[in-house]
């Protein structure tokens with residue numbers, strides 16, 4: 001664990017400039033009738049889960065270029081997330097992928113989580129790869145497979161994931177299904193959907209009542225002609241079929257270019273079926289780049305929709321599960337995650353500043369320009385000092401990345417762990 005003194009030492013160096021920016025923002029917001037501390041408190045409360053599989057260097061099918069010091073096991077993954085949380089105070093949970101993260105001693109893991117002030121977020125099943133000694137292959141599908149023995153294997157795996165989750169006090173199972181087809185005629189589309197729906201229903205039935213099932217969608221990859229769950233409509237229909245504790249999960253990179261994601265978010269919240277979010281940045285598709293790095297305005301419009309839904313008492317949507325789902329091919333994974341969390345909080349903060357009454361008024365009166373300008377004005381406001389202040393007040397760093405670099409944390413991890421490469425993709 002990082003000593004808190006190091007964080008404080010770095011904060012002291014940055015304090016004067018930080019205060020200067022904060023004073024300006026306090027006055028700016030005050031003029032608009034917004035209490036800065038109310039916004040800071042909301043930022044402090046916003047926590048984003050870190051997936052265990054994002055702590056190592058990601059790769060493409062062409063290669064992987066690790067820099068060393070990657071976590072070698074679940075314990076070290078928890079340590080890395082603990083470090084991120086210590087630096088930004090906004091990443092208080094870790095998502096697991098089974099079988100990459102099977103706990104060998106659940107009690108010891110729970111102790112470790114506690115020591116790092118963390119909890120387990122969701123448990124994610126993996127039927128997109130064959131495991132060693134697996135009796136049947138997922139080459140032609142898992143929950144949608146034509147053969148019942150393969151479907152049963154995949155169903156049992158998901159049930160097993162819930163069992164691991166129970167041991168560690170998780171209450172969320174996330175299913176991302178890689179099933180699909182590569183060529184026209186390969187798969188009977190209606191039957192594949194029906195088999196998937198039946199398989200998901202039997203997993204759902206075995207889940208405890210206080211658990212949530214999140215169903216993710218993705219338009220292409222690993223299959224390129226059709227995916228069994230390609231879009232939010234399919235996820236939504238599966239959720240409707242299985243029961244009230246199933247929710248749609250939106251992964252930002254799982255859309256074709258130019259999809260209006262904010263509208264999808266609005267629709268799902270309206271139906272009360274938006275369960276969670278996987279944050280990342282995307283140029284073309286499932287690029288898994290740093291959140292907010294490519295289309296920051298679109299990201300703001302998505303958050304604007306989320307905050308609008310979260311603040312509207314008529315919207316009956318459950319609390320959302322926030323997670324980063326990114327891959328770090330060229331940047332240090334921890335730095336990239338810190339950067340992503342920062343972009344998420346900054347964008348959330350901006351969405352909180354939108355004058356909803358004024359926006360509604362402009363919308364109701366069809367004042368297109370005023371409505372758009374209102375959003376633009378908020379988007380252009382530099383609110384980074386709010387996020388820095390939220391972290392500082394919570395005991396974290398004013399500038400988490402500068403502190404991570406200044407304290408030479410990565411080289412310390414390389415010394416300790418060597419040229420290790422973490423499990424993941």
Ligand code: RM4
Pocket residue numbers: 053124176216218251278286325425
């Ligand atoms: C998928 C999807 C899932 C993630 C895997 C590793 O594209 O985004 O959420 O679990 O990648």
Ligand code: MN
Pocket residue numbers: 176216251278325
């Ligand atoms: Mn995802």
Ligand code: MN
Pocket residue numbers: 251253254286325
């Ligand atoms: Mn993905």
